[in-house]
Amino acid sequence: MANRRSFLKGSIAGAVLASLSPLSSLADQKHGEHNFSKNKGKLRFAIASDGHYGQPGTDFKKDHENIIRWLNEAHAKTPLDFVIINGDLVHDRPELLIEVKRNYYDKLKVPFYAIPGNHDHADTAHWEKVFGYEDNFSIEKNGIGFVLANTSNTKGIYLCPDNKFLKQEFEKFKGLKIVFVVLHIPPHLWVPENPFVECAETISLLHEYPNIKAIFHGHDHSLDGVFYTDKLPHFFDSHIGGNWGTAYRGYRIVEVSEDNKITTFQVNASQNPLLNETKLL
Template sequence: MSNRRSFIKGSVAGVVLAGLAPSVSVMAVTGHDNGATSGRKPKLRFAIASDGHYGQPGTDYKKDHENIVRWLNEAHAKSPLNFVIINGDLVHDRPDLLAVVKKEHYDHLRVPFYAIPGNHDHADAAIWKSVFGYEDNFSFEKNDIGFVLANTSDTAGKYLCPNNDFLKQELDKFKELKAVFVVLHIPPHFWVPESPFVECPDTIKLLHSYPNVKAVFHGHDHSLDAVFYTNKLPHFFDAHIGGNWGTSYRGYRIVEVDDENKISTYQVNASAHPLLNETKF
């Protein structure tokens, strides 16, 4: 697994790409997050991370989770976060550990957090609500920005398209907002060979039909930390928190929205190892 698509380096460190999509820019940061990119306090700032795989045999999963909580708390201390989103695979095939990872790790975040299931969580609406207090498909609004989070798996770990009826219902609810973000653990489109994704043309068509859907965030593929597109809609990845394969570093993504609803996002190489795109000559 660690060699899967080894030709994909995933990182875009040190590169700023403006105009990738309407009002969205993207970059990457090596080392710890140093705060807002614009120098001004954004109206909304959040972090998104995925794939902790708590309980995976042969991995130092407790240390991985101690690290991510510490890194996110440090980022919050430097430039306040409104909240954190954990985008799936919180545990590794052990839904009984969901309450453990929440209590022993994520509850120690100094900001609110939201979580959505991945295929390794083996969770349905009842399991998710019993641990987190909300179901596996939910939405919320913060500072006039809408968030729609949908499950893309089941208790057997099957890769699924999201519930499009739910997506439409929530996107309709937020249709007057200037910006909406969608969070799906498993991506609904194949961009690269041997992708562990699903092809969901109806989902893509639905997302494209709402101009205020500005970005979609995915986990699942630990080797990806950059951006792909369906038409002009950006789909962002954030590497991984834990597990035994993927990028050689652990990290997370920061998203900022300013008062004019311009969006910036950057990937943080939180473990700062290795250096990204290092060249010697």
């Protein structure tokens, strides 16, 4: 369904997806600067992932101070409707979810929504207690549907999403022109070395609904581009924190115009120009 060529094309930061209309991607924008339009359009949101709050040996508090400041600055320049945090909010300590929410994400100037990753180790009850909604949920904003589903469990095992839930929500949004899906762990193995899962039923289900325009993933901190299953794009957004991944910290902006044109670009928020560093012994 996809091949190594798709992987190589999608993993190069800065690629312009000219072959995919009406959805395109630009990487390495600074602090959300992008000449989308003078007005915000129908919808504008940011998506970020992999903060790993509490990971030993990392400056996780500084990482979170930074991402909140960057997102609020981006909102001040061109308003955001909301922010999505796509998994691994904490690092193997679910009791810290309330702390990272209260001390950081609650300080965003816009609403935010979060979905678990494999390092959050939270069950449905705990997730709902902290965030006010379950670990599988959907929202509709300005006529655009969002389906967010858990892809792990309390042991951190990589799982396929609940396809029964996905189909139920896809059917609910069948009359909408645009639906986005958010899954922390991707449901397809593009190349053997990727730490993803193969979920043939999920991929088939995603392709059944032509109004599903893009899937957004976290999990692999080294990726900030796009992969494909057939012509359906799967976008990545680098990372907020943690001790590995792209040299920069960043997030992705997604914009939908009034005439339903979709644009997405990756933001190099930390403005770190270092690329492809390799240390050899």
